[in-house]
């Protein structure tokens with residue numbers, strides 16, 4: 336982070352204003368905080384972002400509060416039309432949105448493109464819920480007295496603060512914004528200070544689609560800006576995605592006013608390869624589960640459990656696949672991009688060093704493409720048989736580091752998979768239907784995939800057990816998390 340006196344605006348560098356409130360942009364004085372936006376593949380400064388001050392955060396929340404007065408009474412069908420329009424505009428702007436994600440995060444083209452598809456699918460899904468009258472209908476509730484009419488209704492919770500991290504900026508924001516708008520909430524978005532240009536593009540699209548001014552506001556900045564937002568008395572709901580450490584602070588801040596919260600936090604998920612698994616498929620799922628987005632995924636299946644009978648075959652094929660991964664700046668042949676920042680690179684490297692010092696053995700590692708001259712690239716690393724208390728086995732690394740452990744029975748695999756305080760996702764690779772049913776029932780995770788990559792559909796909820804957070808995003812539950820449930824009971828007319 337830097338203050339303005341250090342800021343030098345290069346030829347092409349942009350400056351993102353501190354806030355977009357009710358359709359107008361706001362800057363801060365020269366003496367206030369501003370930070371660099373970097374290209375993760377080169378380390379070059381591509382722009383600057385002004386950070387909002389407490390006064391701008393207050394204005395943004397008031398703008399949302401004012402807009403809510405009329406917005407909450409629009410019909411679901413009208414809101415649905417706007418959500419459809421947003422999805423259409425995202426599709427129409429696909430190339431530019433993907434290019435910005437490639438530039439800021441260094442995502443390979445197929446990953447950047449997938450993010451646009453995921454965001455558009457989310458807006459389309461919540462548009463279809465808005466078009467389904469039953470989802471918003473006032474419903475009768477059966478009570479044991481015929482003279483009484485009991486009804487339940489779902490109403491918008493109010494002003495929602497949407498706080499997001501940097502790893503899937505557009506997608507994570509869409510997962511919050513689409514259901515919040517569908518429910519009739521007005522919002523203030525606080526993007527990550529590292530990837531905010533992506534949210535700014537999304538906010539422009541939302542405005543172009545015709546969402547009224549003040550319904551969607553954006554404040555830029557880091558954790559401090561987040562704390563002003565979570566403490567604001569006019570914020571009714573906080574939807575936060577980020578680290579478990581920050582999630583705890585958000586929960587504490589929410590407790591003051593009993594704000595509603597959804598917390599999507601970290602993970603340390605398992606991929607289980609049974610003795611009957613198709614080893615080639617298991618390797619493919621292990622590579623994508625651990626190294627997609629350079630391992631910077633809350634759902635990374637970085638604890639790989641492999642049955643003894645197939646362990647050697649799996650490790651040989653996994654090594655071949657990891658060594659063949661092209662780690663490079665965004666280009667058609669790139670399979671894995673850089674980490675998001677120098678700080679994240681240093682953090683992951685330090686954790687690997689700490690794990691190795693404590694006895695973890697690096698089984699093999701990948702390599703960087705010759706095109707990785709600068710930026711925050713890290714080759715994928717695979718650790719074999721770490722001790723149960725090794726940091727690489729216990730902690731979320733959020734980088735391209737996977738651990739492999741062998742097991743001898745389903746009981747042992749389930750116990751190992753569940754031996755974590757997180758519980759976000761799990762993957763099982765097996766050709767035995769009965770075993771698959773057992774794993775689905777006994778793995779303690781919010782979402783279990785069987786023989787599939789990490790498929791995410793907006794119809795299927797996202798969220799986890801334990802330290803992975805509270806509540807669920809996506810699906811109907813995602814919409815309900817932006818609504819208050821009310822009942823009325825009275826004499827029948």
Ligand code: NAD
Pocket residue numbers: 498499500501502503507525526527528556557558559560561562565576577578579580581582584585599600601602632633731733759803804
């Ligand atoms: P982070 O917790 O540092 O920051 C997340 C966001 O919260 C940022 O916008 C940040 O500025 C803001 N923030 C930080 N402290 C805050 C506070 N006290 N009050 C309010 N806002 C605050 O996380 P990060 O490093 O940006 O992201 C990586 C983490 O996010 C990982 O732990 C990862 O597992 C998690 N994550 C979870 C999911 C999920 O769905 N479960 C998805 C993506 C990322």
